[in-house]
Structure formats: C-alpha cells, structure tokens
Amino acid sequence: MKMYLSNIFTDPQMEKYIDIIVSSFLPLVKGALYYTIPLTLITFAIGLVLAVITALMRLSNMKVLQWVARAYVSIIRGTPLLVQLFIIFFGLPSVGVTINPLYSAIIGFSLNMGAYNSEIIRAAILSIPKGQWEASHSIGMTNFQALRRVILPQATRVSIPPLSNSFIGLIKDTSLASTITYTEMFRKAQEIAATNYHFLLVYTEAAVIYWIICIGLSFVQDRVENRLDQYVAK
Amino acid sequence: MITVKDLNKSFGDLHVLKNINMDVDRGEVVVVIGPSGSGKTTLLRSLNILETPEEGEITIGNQSMDFSKPSKKKQIVEFRKQTGMVFQNHNLFPHFTALENVMEGPVTVQKVSKAKARERATEILTKVGLGEKLDAYPHQLSGGQQQRVGIARALATGVEVILFDEPTSALDPELVGDVLNVMKELAQEGMTMVVVTHEMSFAEEVADRVIFMDQGAVVEQGTPEQIFQQTKEPRTQQFLNRIRK
Numbered sequence A: 001m002k003m004y005l006s007n008i009f010t011d012p013q014m015e016k017y018i019d020i021i022v023s024s025f026l027p028l029v030k031g032a033l034y035y036t037i038p039l040t041l042i043t044f045a046i047g048l049v050l051a052v053i054t055a056l057m058r059l060s061n062m063k064v065l066q067w068v069a070r071a072y073v074s075i076i077r078g079t080p081l082l083v084q085l086f087i088i089f090f091g092l093p094s095v096g097v098t099i100n101p102l103y104s105a106i107i108g109f110s111l112n113m114g115a116y117n118s119e120i121i122r123a124a125i126l127s128i129p130k131g132q133w134e135a136s137h138s139i140g141m142t143n144f145q146a147l148r149r150v151i152l153p154q155a156t157r158v159s160i161p162p163l164s165n166s167f168i169g170l171i172k173d174t175s176l177a178s179t180i181t182y183t184e185m186f187r188k189a190q191e192i193a194a195t196n197y198h199f200l201l202v203y204t205e206a207a208v209i210y211w212i213i214c215i216g217l218s219f220v221q222d223r224v225e226n227r228l229d230q231y232v233a234k
Numbered sequence B: 001m002i003t004v005k006d007l008n009k010s011f012g013d014l015h016v017l018k019n020i021n022m023d024v025d026r027g028e029v030v031v032v033i034g035p036s037g038s039g040k041t042t043l044l045r046s047l048n049i050l051e052t053p054e055e056g057e058i059t060i061g062n063q064s065m066d067f068s069k070p071s072k073k074k075q076i077v078e079f080r081k082q083t084g085m086v087f088q089n090h091n092l093f094p095h096f097t098a099l100e101n102v103m104e105g106p107v108t109v110q111k112v113s114k115a116k117a118r119e120r121a122t123e124i125l126t127k128v129g130l131g132e133k134l135d136a137y138p139h140q141l142s143g144g145q146q147q148r149v150g151i152a153r154a155l156a157t158g159v160e161v162i163l164f165d166e167p168t169s170a171l172d173p174e175l176v177g178d179v180l181n182v183m184k185e186l187a188q189e190g191m192t193m194v195v196v197t198h199e200m201s202f203a204e205e206v207a208d209r210v211i212f213m214d215q216g217a218v219v220e221q222g223t224p225e226q227i228f229q230q231t232k233e234p235r236t237q238q239f240l241n242r243i244r245k
Helices: A002-010 A014-059 A065-076 A080-094 A101-127 A128-137 A143-180 A187-197 A199-230 B040-047 B073-080 B097-110 B114-127 B143-156 B173-188 B200-206 B224-228 B234-244
Strands: B001-011 B012-026 B029-033 B055-062 B062-064 B082-088 B161-165 B191-197 B209-214 B217-221
Touching: A002 A014, A014 A101, A014 A143, A014 A199, A014 B161, A065 A101, A080 A143, A101 A143, A101 B143, A101 B234, A128 A143, A128 B082, A143 A187, A143 A199, B001 B029, B001 B040, B012 B040, B012 B082, B012 B217, B029 B143, B029 B200, B040 B055, B040 B161, B040 B191, B062 B073, B082 B143, B082 B234, B097 B114, B114 B143, B143 B161, B161 B234, B173 B200, B200 B217, B200 B224, B200 B234, B209 B224, B209 B234, B217 B224, B217 B234
Parallel strands: B029 B191, B029 B209, B082 B161, B161 B191
Antiparallel strands: B001 B012, B001 B055, B055 B062, B209 B217
16 A cells, blocks of 8 residues: 555656546546436435335324335335345346346335435424424314425425435445446446556545535535525524 | 313323313303313313314304214314414414414415415504514514414414413513403404413403313303402312412
8 A cells, every 4th residue: 555655656657647537537527427416316306205205104194004114114224225226136137027227226226215214204204393283283274284384394404414414325325336237437437447457546536526526415405404594593 | 152062081091171061152252260280271272173082062153073973184174274273382383484374374274365365464463563573484583472473373364263372371471461462452353262371360351251170170160250259169269369479
C-alpha cells in the first residue's frame, strides 16, 4: 500500500494515471446519470408507494391485512438483499419466469424499500398526536380525509430524515445490481478496471462519485426540511 | 336539541359514566362541573363520539345513536357533523395557518368553494378578534389566540351545537378572559353550548343550567343560582367549598 502510494508521486508515468482517471470519468458519470440515479429514483418512488400501503395495512383494523403486511416486512428484512436479487434474476428462470436485469433490479430494490420504509412511515404516523385525529373527526372528517389532509402531511415532515437515510442507502445498494449483470456505475467501473488493471484508481474514483451524489442529496434534504419547518415552533 | 338516555361507559373496570340522562334545549348553555375524574369530559366527548359508550342513546337534532347496537362508521361521521368541538389543548392543525384551519372543515368536508370558505373564515376569525392573524401559523399565536382559532374552526361548518372541553384550563390566567368573552358572545347569539369548565364565574354568569357530576353520575342540576347558592347536596357543597378556597 505504502509502496504503491509513494510510487504514484515518483512514477514518471504519473501522466498515465491522470489519463486513466480522466478517461474513465465520463463513462462512470454516464453510468451514474443513465443507470444508477434513474434506478434509484424509480425504485424509491415505487418503494414509497408500497411503504405507505404497507404501513396503512399494518395500522388498519383488519387482521388479514395486518398479517400480510407483517409477513412481507419480516421476509424482506430477514433475508439479504443480495440473496433476494439472486432469487429474482437467477432463480426464477428455472420456474419459467425470466426477468431482464433492469426489471429484476427494480423489483428487488422496490420490495426492499417498501418493507424498510413502511416501518419509518408507520412510526411517523403513530408519532402524530391523537388530538389531531380527534380534531379532524370533530369537524366531520372521515378517517381517509383526516389521513390525507392532516396526518400524512405532518407525518411526512417527521419521516424525512429517516427516509433520506434510506434513500442514501439505496443509492449505494444499487451497486449490487452489478451482480445481476445490470450495467450501472459500479459495473462500468469493474469493466474499465478489468481492461486496465488499475483497480485502486478506478474503484476509488467510483467511490468518490457515489460520495458526491450523496453530499448533493444531503443538501437537498436540508432544503426540504427547512421548507417544511415553517409551521413548526422553533 | 340534545337528549342523552341511560348512557354507560367503562374504561376496563372503571365505570366512568353511570346511567347518565340529560337534555339540552336549543339555544341553551349548559355548564358541566365536577371534580376531576367525575366523567364530565368523557360525557362531553361521548356527545361527539370521540368516546364510544357501551350502552345508551344520544339524540342530537334529528339523528340518534343507539350504542347497544354496533354503529356504522358512516353513521358516526354524519352524527359528528352536527356538533363542533373545542379542545383543552386546542388541537389546531400546525401545518395550516389560522385561516386554513378554519377553512378546512367547509372545504374538505362540506365541499364549499375555496373562495367562499375563505370569505366566511375571514369573517369568523374577525369576529373572534383575530382579523389580523389570518396568515399566522398556530405556533406564532398565543394560547388564547390559538383557542379562539379553535372556536372559529368549530363554528365554521355552521354547527348548531358547540362542545367545549375545558377550553381555558391550559391557558395563562391573563389570556382566559379573551376566550371567555368570545364564548359569552356566542351564548348571547343563541348558540347551543355544552361547556365543561372550572371557571365558576363563567358558569354563574352565562349558564342557563349547571350540571354537577361526581364519580360518573349526575348528582344534581339546576340554574346557577340553585347550584351555587342553594344546593342541599353535600357532595356539591363539598366541591364548591374546595374550589372557592
């Protein structure tokens, strides 16, 4: 390690390293913009819808719905994401269901997000004081109206920090899609490194790009939180 | 206007409402007093079905709820629309401005157009003395102002009955007066009101009838004079002595 680093600065071929970094930068950024980020956005959106539905099922009075939601969350949380992806992509074809890498990734990650985020949303809904339900009912609202107009808007504010966490986790987890042959940013990095053998350089470059995306996201999170804070006592 | 018949309610082993019977006429102001744990708040909340009694019947206007039979959600929603409720902790919607809080019922529940609802809400808020605070969020208002928005919100759907659950108990003493004045004004305009409160001076001055409750039962009821000056009930006397100290 030490030797390699000291080599970088003494190596007369320094220019070559810079070349590698520069030439792999565009393909990696392309991988991020065309594949990693869209995959993240799509699966997070689908996952969020699943999560809200699952959270409401858990909170409903109907035992059947509660149990379906519980079973779903338990299975997804109790098994590794990588194993889930392998079952969908490599396992299902043996029973005649073949799904291409992109759709396999979308299904796998969405199911995952849905399960984890449902717990966040359930907790957020439960954190809204009972008086808010009562006030809604007292002006004649149905449960659904109270949920839509009063409870969910407030629960949204509560759930933004934990949801941002899970969003950032998802961006990094999409690198697992490389294992089911989906060419997102990390698989691009693998392909580049496989031809030039500069694994440290290329993988570090990929890491830095992930990091920059996540920094950008934290910034967006702050903005959104501030916007929603206008009605909260400071 | 309101008829309560043989109402019973328990929380586990605790029998909080014991065979309550009461009537409230249109335009009448009824104040319910009693020591804490006497069931007065539970009774009030039952009128809006925020608590569900196990037995008995409540009639408000031309709608009846018989609690010995399972009731449909829809029926409960319809029943609630006849009454407004003012809470001890106001329970305003923190993500809405004062104006939006008051508009919410008309717009979402009654499907009134936003323009009309805004006009009406402005009118009501002006009436309770908050014409200059329309766009303030609840956390920007004082406790007394918040509670007046709460009253405006309860009024906005055009209900004929308003239920007050200790509306001034959570307020700083100097803010109580503003809220009570708004309530007095409503009473003078002929609003039917059921008020749970510890403000005895309000009860003496504004109530048409006072109900004294203790341990889940109505001990006695009568005009403020009958209750506050001429009561023969030892439990009422004891309670009044304690709070007058």
